[in-house]
Amino acid sequence: MANISRRQLLRTGLAATAMITATRCARSEAPVGTPNNPATGPQVNTNQIKDVTLRFIGTGVSQINEVKKKAEEDLGFKLNMRALSTEQNNQIAITQPGQYDIFDGEYFSLPLVIPSGNLQAIDIKRITNYDKIVPFFTSGKFNGMPVEQSQGTAPYKVQYLTGADSKEFSSTPTDYATMIPFQYNADTLGYRPDLVGRKIESWAELFNPEFKGKTSILDIPQIGIMDAAMVAEAAGLMKFGDKGNMTREEIDQITNILIERKKDGQFRAFWKTFDESVNLMSSGEVVLESMWSPAVTAVKAKGLQCVYAPLKEGYRGWGGGIGLSKNLSGVSLDAAYDYMNWMLDGWVGAFLGRQGYYSAAPETAQKFMKPEEWSFWYEGKVASTDMVDPFGKTLEKQGAKRDGGSFEERFGNIVVWNSTMKENTYLVQKWNEFIAS
Amino acid sequence: MICLRSIDRPKTDRHPYNLTLSTLPKTNTHISPIHSPPIYPSTHPPIHSMSRLTKTLTPYLLAAPQTLVFLLFLVFPIVLIFIVSFWQFNGYSMTPAFTTDNYMAIFTSKVSFLTYLNTFKYVLLVWFFCLAIAFPVAYFLAFCIESQAVQIALFLICTIPFWTSNIIRMISWIPLLGKEGLVNQFLINLGVINAPLEFLLYSDFAIVLAMVHLFTFFMIAPIFNSMMRIDRNLIAAARDMGASGFEVLKEVILPLTAPGIAIGSIFVVTLVMGEFVTVQLMGGGQSASVGKLIQTQIGSLQYPLAAANAVILLIVTLILVAAILRVVDIRKEL
Numbered sequence: 106m107a108n109i110s111r112r113q114l115l116r117t118g119l120a121a122t123a124m125i126t127a128t129r130c131a132r133s134e135a136p137v138g139t140p141n142n143p144a145t146g147p148q149v150n151t152n153q154i155k156d157v158t159l160r161f162i163g164t165g166v167s168q169i170n171e172v173k174k175k176a177e178e179d180l181g182f183k184l185n186m187r188a189l190s191t192e193q194n195n196q197i198a199i200t201q202p203g204q205y206d207i208f209d210g211e212y213f214s215l216p217l218v219i220p221s222g223n224l225q226a227i228d229i230k231r232i233t234n235y236d237k238i239v240p241f242f243t244s245g246k247f248n249g250m251p252v253e254q255s256q257g258t259a260p261y262k263v264q265y266l267t268g269a270d271s272k273e274f275s276s277t278p279t280d281y282a283t284m285i286p287f288q289y290n291a292d293t294l295g296y297r298p299d300l301v302g303r304k305i306e307s308w309a310e311l312f313n314p315e316f317k318g319k320t321s322i323l324d325i326p327q328i329g330i331m332d333a334a335m336v337a338e339a340a341g342l343m344k345f346g347d348k349g350n351m352t353r354e355e356i357d358q359i360t361n362i363l364i365e366r367k368k369d370g371q372f373r374a375f376w377k378t379f380d381e382s383v384n385l386m387s388s389g390e391v392v393l394e395s396m397w398s399p400a401v402t403a404v405k406a407k408g409l410q411c412v413y414a415p416l417k418e419g420y421r422g423w424g425g426g427i428g429l430s431k432n433l434s435g436v437s438l439d440a441a442y443d444y445m446n447w448m449l450d451g452w453v454g455a456f457l458g459r460q461g462y463y464s465a466a467p468e469t470a471q472k473f474m475k476p477e478e479w480s481f482w483y484e485g486k487v488a489s490t491d492m493v494d495p496f497g498k499t500l501e502k503q504g505a506k507r508d509g510g511s512f513e514e515r516f517g518n519i520v521v522w523n524s525t526m527k528e529n530t531y532l533v534q535k536w537n538e539f540i541a542s
Numbered sequence: 543m544i545c546l547r548s549i550d551r552p553k554t555d556r557h558p559y560n561l562t563l564s565t566l567p568k569t570n571t572h573i574s575p576i577h578s579p580p581i582y583p584s585t586h587p588p589i590h591s592m593s594r595l596t597k598t599l600t601p602y603l604l605a606a607p608q609t610l611v612f613l614l615f616l617v618f619p620i621v622l623i624f625i626v627s628f629w630q631f632n633g634y635s636m637t638p639a640f641t642t643d644n645y646m647a648i649f650t651s652k653v654s655f656l657t658y659l660n661t662f663k664y665v666l667l668v669w670f671f672c673l674a675i676a677f678p679v680a681y682f683l684a685f686c687i688e689s690q691a692v693q694i695a696l697f698l699i700c701t702i703p704f705w706t707s708n709i710i711r712m713i714s715w716i717p718l719l720g721k722e723g724l725v726n727q728f729l730i731n732l733g734v735i736n737a738p739l740e741f742l743l744y745s746d747f748a749i750v751l752a753m754v755h756l757f758t759f760f761m762i763a764p765i766f767n768s769m770m771r772i773d774r775n776l777i778a779a780a781r782d783m784g785a786s787g788f789e790v791l792k793e794v795i796l797p798l799t800a801p802g803i804a805i806g807s808i809f810v811v812t813l814v815m816g817e818f819v820t821v822q823l824m825g826g827g828q829s830a831s832v833g834k835l836i837q838t839q840i841g842s843l844q845y846p847l848a849a850a851n852a853v854i855l856l857i858v859t860l861i862l863v864a865a866i867l868r869v870v871d872i873r874k875e876l
Contacts, residue, residue: 192841199635199843217843221635318740324827326842367828374744374826381827389722390743390826530632533842538653540838541660541830 157182157440162189162197163209165379166399167288167425171495172453180447182440190378191325198223207441208284208428213258213327213523215283215428219272224428226266226281231442234449235285237466241516242286242424244278250517251419257331257349257524260286260424284426285445286465288457291420291515294332295396298410300389305414308332309340311393317371321385321394322363324375326536328523330359331421332395335521337362339418349524353531360535364542375540379403386411398461401508402500415509419520426465458482459495463512485511620856627849636846644850654835654851658858661831664750664821665814665862671754672810673803676761680802681795683762684769697766700759712752712823719743744826752824757813761806768802769795804870808863815859 161168161184168188176184187205189197195214197204202223210218218224229235241247245261263283265275274283296305301316311320311332323329334348343358345351351359366372373391376382383403385391396413404411427448429441447453454464455473461482464470471479480486485507492501501507509515526532627644630637648654679700687693703711718724719742726738741747772795780790818833832855839848 196840196843321826326838372828373740374828376827377822384716385826388716388720390720529842530844533839533844534647534651537830537835537838538651540827541653541657541835 153436154180154182154440154443157437159184159206159437159440159444160204161186161207161209161427162194162205163187163207163427164189164191164194164211164425166397167209169456172456175452175456176444176447179452180440180443182443184444202431206430206433206437207444208430210284210425210428211523212260212263212284212286212424212426213525215263215274216258216525217529218428219263219266219274219283222272223431224283225431225433226269226271227283227285227429227445228269229280229282231446232282232285232449233446234466234469237449237468238286239463239465239467239516242465247517248513250513252422252517252519255349255422255519255521256347257422257522259349259422259522260289260426284428285448286424286426287448287453288462288464289422289424289516290398290462291422291509291519292395292397293416293420293509294393294414295386295401295404296393296412296414297386297389297404298412300392305393305412306417307339308335308416308418311336311395312340312342312366312371314369314371316393317369318373319390319392320372321374321376321382321391322372323382323395324377324540326533327525327529328421328423329375329395330356330532330536331521331524333359333363335418335421339416348521350526351528351532353528356528356532356535360539363539367539367542402461402494405500406498413508415515419518420509420515422516422519422522424522456495459493459500461500461507463516467512481505481507483512485509485514623849623852626846627853629846629849631844631846644847645854647847648850648854654832657830657832657835660829661815661833663746664753664817664831665811667750668753668757668814669807669810671750672758672761672806675754675758676765676806677799677803679758680762680766680769680799683766684772685795700762703755704759708756709819709823711755712820715748715752715755715824716743719748744824744828746825746829748824749821749829752820753814753817756820757810760809760813761803764805764809765799765802768799772798800870801872804866804872807866811862811866812859815855815862 159182163186165188168186170186173184173186191211191214194208194210195217198208198210198214198218199221202221208218208224235243239247241252242260242264245253245259247253262276263274265277265279266281266283267273267275267279269281271281275281294305294308294311298304300319310316311322322332330351331348334345334351337343337359338345338348342362343355345355374381374385376385376394379397379400382394382396382400385394386396386400386404387407387409398413401411401413427445429438433441449466449469451464451466451469451471451473454466454470455478457464458467458470458474459478459482463483467483471483474482477489478492481488481492481501488501488503488505491499491503492505494500626636628640628642630639630641630643683693683696687696716723720726721738721740721743723743725742726735729735730738776794776798777790780794785793816833817831818837821829821831821834822837832851836848836851836855839845839851
């Protein structure tokens with residue numbers, strides 16, 4: 106230590122100061138593209154985008170490696186995907202905004218996520234295929250079918266913000282979107298025809314004593330309550346003003362009905378995750394339960410019969426899309442817009458279509474699907490060849506028909522959507538009572 | 543097991559205070575006399591008081607790192623949970639305000655009461671069956687096996703279930719106990735039953751079974767440990783005095799094993815009190831425990847309510863542990 110002379114110390118100090126000053130000057134604080142730090146040219150921008158990594162959070166349904174690989178190939182930047190449960194996804198979106206760039210979530214989560222201020226408005230003018238999105242999302246219209254009057258958190262109700270920095274939903278279209286949709290489906294009850302022995306045509310069957318000890322409902326309060334409401338209404342047990350926004354009295358009444366049924370031994374189990382529902386059905390523990398479309402496919406893939414029943418009362422819908430984190434800016438934000446445009450370009454839509462989901466922009470997806478795939482998945486026609494999913498597994502044999510028919514028949518008949526109600530806290534409390542009773 | 547045997551030292555050595563003094567501060571007390579010439583303490587008080595100061599401070603300094611870790615990772619989170627339990631919340635955010643609503647909601651709710659009762663039921667059943675299985679197993683290992691090598695081997699066999707994750711072990715019960723599972727098929731093929739037994743899976747039976755399966759070892763290990771440290775001469779003496787096998791068990795082994803049973807009970811009780819995965823998987827989501835209640839509340843972003851529940855759960859668990867410690871004085875035997 107003593108060997109360091111004062112001169113040396115001075116010299117080192119000066120050099121260090123010079124270096125810091127130099128780097129400080131070179132690295133301008135202003136974002137790229139602003140007057141203080143102009144973008145130097147397209148060449149530089151493409152190079153910069155290579156270094157971008159967009160961090161996604163989303164449910165397992167959409168965090169798929171094949172999509173990630175294709176997007177990275179086509180777009181030139183990196184994606185980092187995290188598959189979470191619906192609950193975790195909402196939790197992180199609301200409480201840990203620094204953890205993600207892209208929120209890949211469901212529309213029914215938006216009444217919780219938007220007020221947290223963690224998402225930024227999407228500028229619709231920058232979305233090239235926005236007009237190709239199914240009008241139900243963008244204008245609430247769909248050929249005058251029941252879906253136009255559907256209850257619950259219908260995507261259209263939470264699609265627009267009143268302004269660029271707003272945390273309030275606009276009831277009429279604006280230039281500022283909360284999310285850009287990419288997949289959605291019409292959910293219903295699934296059953297094992299070999300064990301049930303007849304056709305299931307009404308939600309009411311879930312409470313039919315014939316299936317005592319052999320039914321199941323999903324244990325996610327915001328979704329389970331909607332299924333329960335469909336069943337109670339179909340069975341004539343009670344009526345709702347708005348199933349998507351129940352009053353406390355209605356919540357009390359429906360949970361009491363559920364508790365009664367549970368005490369009678371109607372249910373075999375409740376499920377929380379996708380694989381639980383598949384296991385319940387494929388092991389024969391239950392013969393009729395609330396299900397998700399890919400779960401039905403997974404049961405079928407095990408060589409068992411499983412029907413995704415078209416029910417006369419209609420479907421419960423859900424929609425998923427991606428929203429932008431407040432933290433995104435500059436090149437990363439550009440990359441995020443690139444991704445959204447790519448998402449609506451058709452490749453992803455076709456990929457999802459082959460799994461039985463619907464693409465937000467069916468028109469573009471069609472270009473990437475074989476005609477026989479299109480006519481099976483979207484037009485509800487008989488499969489002229491075996492239907493193979495994007496992972497190479499045969500989902501449907503030649504000659505099969507999609508449960509519930511065409512896109513219009515299924516999607517148009519959504520009467521209620523997964524929903525976050527005003528009385529959400531109360532609902533969760535009552536739902537816990539039902540589970541604990 | 544070698545370690546378990548090596549603990550058999552005179553009691554004074556095992557006292558924590560003695561341990562610190564005899565092992566660690568040696569350096570100070572021994573080095574200082576060498577460096578400083580042998581002078582009477584009264585003539586040079588500063589040196590002496592310094593060494594005395596270090597002597598007094600050393601144990602505290604040595605304990606400091608662990609205390610810090612303990613404060614940071616245990617006390618601080620609990621304090622935070624305690625604070626949050628008084629906050630207000632809506633669907634998407636919590637507000638730092640003081641409200642007792644969360645506690646009121648829990649104390650006035652019939653559901654929380656029933657859920658606690660249900661949890662106690664699991665605790666009692668699981669504790670009972672764990673003890674009923676662990677005691678004979680530990681007894682067999684400690685007293686019936688002569689060779690130490692065989693003892694070690696058998697003890698290790700008890701740990702084999704821990705080589706896979708809890709969840710995998712639980713899921714493996716499902717194909718065994720299900721309606722179309724192995725047990726039901728076997729019974730139907732034998733003609734014992736006509737229809738599958740439904741209570742085997744997705745029931746309290748399944749929950750208790752899985753938890754006993756998961757937690758018995760936590761009972762075996764401490765009981766075995768206590769038994770290994772029983773002086774064999776005591777048993778020989780009892781026999782010489784004409785005690786029967788049962789009397790030896792009752793008068794000698796059981797009292798001397800009590801601390802082991804207490805430690806095992808603390809493990810089992812605390813584990814079952816906080817359990818939610820087994821309750822979800824084996825109960826098919828139809829049964830509730832306090833842990834599962836908290837999980838559901840967290841899932842619905844009701845953090846303050848979940849925090850209030852966690853605080854109550856912690857207090858109840860501590861009361862249970864205190865009750866166990868009142869019955870058996872663990873320290874006497876450690």
